[in-house]
Amino acid sequence: MTADWAGLASAFASPPSASRPWAFWFLNDDTPLPELLEQLDAFAEAGFGTVCPCARIGLSEEIGYLTPTWWEFMRAIVAHCAELGLRVVLYDEASYPSGAANGLVTQQNPEYASRCLRRASVEVDLAPEEVRYVRPQLGRSLWDRRVATVVTTASGRTLVTPEEGGLVRLTATDLGTGRVRVTSFFDAPSGGTIRGAHAWQDDGSALAPASADLMNPAAVAAFLHLTHDAYAQHLGTWFGSTIVAMFTDEPEAIGRHAHADAVSWTPGFEADLAAAAGASIEETLLHLEDVFDGGPWARTLEDAVGARVGRIYHAAQRAWCDAHGIALTGHPKRADEVEALASFTWPGQDVVWRWVLPGPTALHGDQSAAPRSAASAAILRRRADPTDVVPVVNEVYGAYGWQLSFDEMKWLADWLSVRGTTAFLVHALFASVRDNRAYESEPDVGLHHAWWPKLPTFLAYLARTSMLGEALTETPSVAVAVVGDRVPVDEVAPLYEHQIGFVYAPVSSLPGAGFSTVVCRPADADAVRAALPKGPVVIAEGDRWWEGLTPEGPRVASGKAADLRVRAGSLAGLAGVQLTNEGEDAIVVETAGAVWDPWTGQIVAAPPTWTLQRRASIWLTDAVPACATTLPDTCTPGPDVALSGWSTDHPDIAGLGDWTRTPPCERFAGTVTYRAAFELDAASDLLLDLGKVGDAASIRVNGEPVAASFWAPYRCRIATQATVAGENIVEVAVTNSMANRYEGALLPSGLLGPVRLNLAVPSA
Structure with missing residues (x-):
């Protein structure tokens, strides 16, 4: 991190490697090692600073996971990253969730399989003086361990101890007549699994790897030995230098696809639950029925599970990472939980599955809490120890689908950043999209995507945003x-x-x-x-409970203030504030000092007001660095400048319009360059409005790049020095959605227009 003021300003245009985004790299095929190393070359050239290689569904059996060939590949990958100056974050599992070592933990000892609490009930009607025996059982499994048996009548609940064989004797003399329910609770295997590394180990497969009991210290120790110790053995030379962290991914005590009527458990867990509830063991056992109903006891159980996973699993990982000179990072299972975050050296969360998008999910629902919960863990630590400055990690864009656009990516990046994220783990870059791999947690945002040549522009934006975020010290009151x-x-x-x-x-x-x-x-x-x-x-109740709390940031001159997000603090010793427009309409804010624009990489002396268009995010400082430039005068569109002779470099696309309406191009996903000429009497300042674009445009004038316009409004200013007297050529390279290729979505594609070019007239 660049912490001093002068260094921060000078590095802004091209941030250091540690501030650059992370590539979540799926090793999901039998891709030859030389090809994988070539992909690393491309990642470094595009602007990634860190790589997280991950064994993913589709990995070939020939390579395998934690095999001699796997280690051969990993040694070569890490060595090549060291040569390229790329940092490496190791991933501790095959796919996810973490903790099973692709099923090797339970292969070592079946007792290490994840467990749960299940219940079996028998209801009977007791007649006067009747004696009945009942035997609540889950089935004929030999692995079920009875935790408690509770008899429920109209007068309440009673703990009982069954006789031999689990039989419970019921008498009308003791219980009265009428309906009696007998429920036995069993500590049982959960049946949970993980997604493994190979195609035949995915969800729903009978061969999906068994998940491990992350609340069992012996099971966790086995996991660490099988994975972490092996990484240290084979790659320890690079620990603390090229290899900077270990990533653990949404560990889940019960596993995926566990029994439906079950909750997380482990032998002896009733003591943990009692402590969390502040109750005796006997009272806790009487309330086991309530942990299934979603009420207060269910919430207490979740808290107790979180605490135990934190104490047994996360703490053991953290201790291992501390001992080996690397950080522990990753994210917990839930977006709104905090217990696990205390153990992460670099706290993190994830945003996946289109759970967060512009609109209500930005502010409401459990997923909306993810970035601020992770950032809060880091802020509190720094508040206690100002030297404890760590990245706040977020895995982002996973399973957002092939219709993910730069527009959504920019909104999500700003949504995360203004809530405190400083390290973006870009999900994901696929080593291969062969066969059905293109649809496994898509999209691939890497080499196989049509927008790959444009991605460096976006990665540079993330790097600048991260660098400023890392340098900001938040001190919320x-x-x-x-x-x-x-x-x-x-x-x-x-x-x-x-x-x-x-x-x-x-x-x-x-x-x-x-x-x-x-x-x-x-x-x-x-x-x-x-x-x-x-x-x-x-x-926090009532209509205006927040009145009296002090807002941060500048005054809003016009626009919807409720869409403005602010993150404020000390930026390398100066007052700094991030402003993000989270809505769809422009917001005008009063500004002073300097404006840092991460999209362009420019720092300018602030004008009296600044218009935040949709998808805009800027930073303000109360001082102007020496390298800052003066913002050109504001201007409005003047006389039209005629554009003539629109043509393209694609044989089937003649000019402006939606190319999906041309049958040969219905499923075409790629880049088409549009070219037109215009005449000027003299070199002039211009305004270009592309109208509608599907989806992202890069603009050149006379062969020189002038703007990247990846979302609406597709407008830019063309400076006088980019033009000449006489004929000028404008080129617009448009890249469309990969959803057309992979889904036949027929999303409008190309330069749709209308395109307008105007002389720029200074505003009055």
């Missing part, structure tokens, strides 16, 4: 209290909409933390007031 393992979500939407900075803080960390205001959910008020009996507590 508002804490949002976290009681349990889940952060408040919907309650914080007004804070975003009113530009009020905040940090999520566990209630245990609040005493003495010095926050001016603590916000909490109504249900958490008692716990927060108990921790802060004299504290400034605001309950």
